[in-house]
Amino acid sequence: MTSACASSNEVERRQPDRVVKKRCWLDNSRQFLLTVALAGNVTDMSDHEPALTLRPALSADEAFLFDLRKATMTEHLARAGDASDDAEHRARVLHRYDTARVICIDGAPAGLLKAHRTDTEWVVVQLQISPEHQGRGIGERVLHTVLQAAQMEALPVTLNVLKGNPAKRLYERLGFETIGEDDRQFHMRRAPRASAENRSRINGG
Numbered sequence: 001m002t003s004a005c006a007s008s009n010e011v012e013r014r015q016p017d018r019v020v021k022k023r024c025w026l027d028n029s030r031q032f033l034l035t036v037a038l039a040g041n042v043t044d045m046s047d048h049e050p051a052l053t054l055r056p057a058l059s060a061d062e063a064f065l066f067d068l069r070k071a072t073m074t075e076h077l078a079r080a081g082d083a084s085d086d087a088e089h090r091a092r093v094l095h096r097y098d099t100a101r102v103i104c105i106d107g108a109p110a111g112l113l114k115a116h117r118t119d120t121e122w123v124v125v126q127l128q129i130s131p132e133h134q135g136r137g138i139g140e141r142v143l144h145t146v147l148q149a150a151q152m153e154a155l156p157v158t159l160n161v162l163k164g165n166p167a168k169r170l171y172e173r174l175g176f177e178t179i180g181e182d183d184r185q186f187h188m189r190r191a192p193r194a195s196a197e198n199r200s201r202i203n204g205g
Contacts, residue, residue: 050105050106051105051106051107052103052104052138052141052142053103053104053107054101054102054103054104054113054145055101055102055104056100056101056102057100057101057102057112061100061102061109062093062094064102064109065093065100065102065112066089066090066093068111068112068130069089069092069093069112069128070084070086070089071131072128072129072130072131073089073092073128074089076162077162079162079163079164080163080164080184080185081183082162082184092126095114095125096114096116096125099115099116099125100112100113100114100126101113101114101115103129103138103142105133105138109130110129110130110133110138111127111128111129111130111133111138111139111142112126112127112128113126113127113142113146115146117149117150117155120155120156121150121155121156121157121158122146122149122150122156122157122158123157123158123159124143124146124157124159125159127139127142127143127159127167139167139170140174143170143171143174144174147174147190150190150192151192151193154192155192156189156190156191157189157190158187158189158190159171159176160185160186160187161185161186161188162184162185163181163184163185168186168188171188171190175190175191175193176188176189176190177189177190
């Protein structure tokens with residue numbers, strides 16, 4: 001499972017420090033540019049942060065992603081009263097698998113991001129970080145790649161978060177606002193930010 005990530009990481013290490021690598025995501029037969037920040041460049045992290053890369057999920061990753069979902073989501077699903085049996089976990093792993101990206105830390109699989117662009121917004125479907133890597137800002141760094149891609153096109157970003165999931169605090173810190181809720185989850189949205197040029201015009205600069 002780690003070989004594909006390791007190969008990608010070797011390429012990144014031959015690049016100069018503080019590189020921003022750009023990759024194209026293919027979704028619904030359209031190409032969308034997603035900026036992947038390496039070694040904390042865009043997210044203003046320390047130079048000592050581990051190398052962060054994203055790669056498309058392969059069929060060989062399904063076992064890792066299944067275990068990842070069970071480890072990260074079972075508790076929150078149980079709290080929300082949702083099904084958390086193996087069949088449900090497997091179904092959610094396969095949902096929108098075409099948009100799945102494996103998060104690699106120093107070449108080793110460490111999480112999952114599923115996000116895609118529609119005609120009107122970017123949608124974060126799933127974001128999961130392995131327990132051993134949580135609390136290190138990995139989820140925030142990954143989300144910044146989506147936020148930057150959305151900002152380039154002045155599009156909002158939406159996501160849902162289960163009630164009781166502490167990840168909601170991260171989303172709020174990144175500017176997401178709750179725009180609705182149901183019995184199980186909050187619906188959140190981050191509006192596009194005005195560019196420096198537009199702010200200058202608004203302020204009469």
